[in-house]
Amino acid sequence: MRMRVLMYGLVAGLCVMPTVQAQRQAAPVRGVTVVQTFPHDPSAFTQGLVYVDGEFYESTGLEGQSSLRRVEIATGKVLQRRAVEAKYFAEGLALVGDELLQLTWQHNIGFVYDRKTFAPKRTFTYATEGWGIAYDVKGGLVMSDGSEKLFWLDPKTQKVLRGLTVTDAGRPVSQLNELEWVEGEIWANVWTTDRIARINPSTGVVTGWLDLSNLWPPYQRTPDADVLNGIAYDAAGKRIFVTGKKWPKVYQIAIK
């Protein structure tokens, strides 16, 4: 009897195998070309990058060096800067309406600032670490915590609404870091790699990978420079910008 159940199980398993195999294929990898480069403050340990009305807003990390910045794209000049209290390690950044939301790494607290003045307005809390955050009117406010999970937050209250596990070939993709909404997809830097995951926000499935290792190959990097991190999208101009932690350049890229 037990054998018969096992046999049925095997036959059933064989029948569903093609579908399972299709899901287990890794997403394709594509390279990028550089359209243009711009100067970037090489002391900026970039943790969040946002494009708004022809300028970047940037969050930089490290304890004692964390900041919120408004940056001129063409020159990399910091036009406006607010230091974050030295005990915090600032992380991702998102603009929601006229408010900037900035995460911290391990203090379970986020800061809300007035976009124009950088005046702090309030704080919010979350149970996980804080890594990346991005907002889109249609897609919502989504955050990462360094795991394979993404969390949707209420844009007004920042309370967690739901979570989603990100997978490629049926396996979880962890270390999801800086985030950006790009044409209905969620793009995520994957920490310690030169890759960006393009994620379907409904299923969590990685639909493609971008390999950016040609931008500034690790063997050419200065000792100070850290990993690729920071994605900003100019939806109106359809321009994609990326940079890294303490990288001297921001790259406008195109997918090959």
Ligand SMILES: [Ca+2]
């Ligand atoms: Ca971003």
